[in-house]
Amino acid sequence: MSASRTRRHLAAARAVWPGVLPVLNADERELLVDWLRGSAETRPWQSLLQAAGPGRIELADALSQKVLEAGLATRHERSEHGRWWPVKLCWVELEQLQAALGLVTRSERDKRAAALAQRLEALMVDELVGEAAQALAEARMATTAAEARAALLDTLCRWVAGGCTGLRRDFALQLGHTKAISSSEWAWLERHFDLPALGIDAFAPTLTLAGDARLCWVGDRRLDLGVAPFFTLPVDALQGLQHIDTPPARWWLIENRASFEKQAARRQPGDALVWIAGRPTRAWGEAVARLIALAPAPAAVSADADPAGIEIALAAAEPWERAGLAWTATAMEPAQLDRAGLQPLGRYDRGVLDRLAARALPPALAALRNALVERGVKAEQEGWL
Secondary structure, eight states, X not given: OEEOSSEEEEOOSSOSOOSSOOOOXXXXXXXXXXHHOSSOSEEEHHHHHHHHOGGGHHHHHHHHXXXXXXXXXXXXXXXXXXXXXXXXXXXXXXXXHHHHTTOOOHHHHHHHHHHHHXXXXXXXXXXXXXXHHHHHHHSOOOHHHHHHHHHHHHHHHHHHHTTOOEEHHHHHHTTTSTTSSOHHHHHHHHHHOOTGGGTEESSSOXXXXXXXXXXXXXXXXXXXXXGSSOEEEEHHHHHTOOEEESOOSEEEEESOHHHHHHHHHTOOTTEEEEEOOSSOOHHHHHHHHHHHXXXXXXXXXXXXXXXXXXXXXXXXXXHHHXXXXXXXXXXXXXXXXXXXXXXXXXXXXXXXXXHHHTXXXXXXXXXXXXXXXXXXXXXXXXGTO
């Protein structure tokens, strides 16, 4: 014990962690757990009383004395009107004490946070999930929730790499059971990915398109696209197409859904529009390949003016490359980066630019890539298209 006339610091004969907890009844253990939540090695007595509440004041006094005598804490006191009053408790070995009570320690939290950061960095280099991983890293959400979403991204990578298709329940089973993914996590996945395009469906995978063409199947079954601003059709149905009447003069592929719907409403004669819906998947590519096999025409491709948009445009154009048809990037000019209030490039974006630096790009996309490197900002196409 150290002391002055008005203050003193009390400690056990050996104020070191004894390696085991003293004998505690259920009420004492419950209150001690309440006191030890968090990472503060020193707790003001007033805050400990607030944690105890009015019904446990006497218990708090008794527990304070017990942890003092057991060497778990030291106690600072001050003298007022001839009486000594507690000021604060100082835990002797906080983390060992927390571990003995089954509480998570600061070191464990820091270790988990570092492991999560490393995991997200690895995911940021992936073409499919890198953008979502970057957004997750920047979200500053609770570690447990972020770990769950990182697990979703890992599972999505494996799902796509394995060529899997199925319903949402099948995807959830990859995480253990059909209820493994909450509604909020499904909503988060939907914000970042076109799940049907990745083979994860509530129902059948679809393709959304607009135009004046008439799609024709066996048995003289027909669908006139011109009767509505756009249609969403099952991919399997498109594989059964036999021919296309009034074929388009140009296919226009648009990444952003709002931009697609806006342009579909303003569609010029001779144009057929297809919603890209995120990164094109095999099912999307096969459906589009069937359309251009029956109605070959050049394509215009419009995606966000950002690094991922360049990769999406290249992937969307692959059916035209394989068919030997011309295509061009449209509404992806460097001038779109002259707007105010644009977002800066993140780590994922710069990783994509590193990948693109090794690729031979069409002139329009090469110009956009160079402008992104020089200006360090990116833009989403609904701002102009």
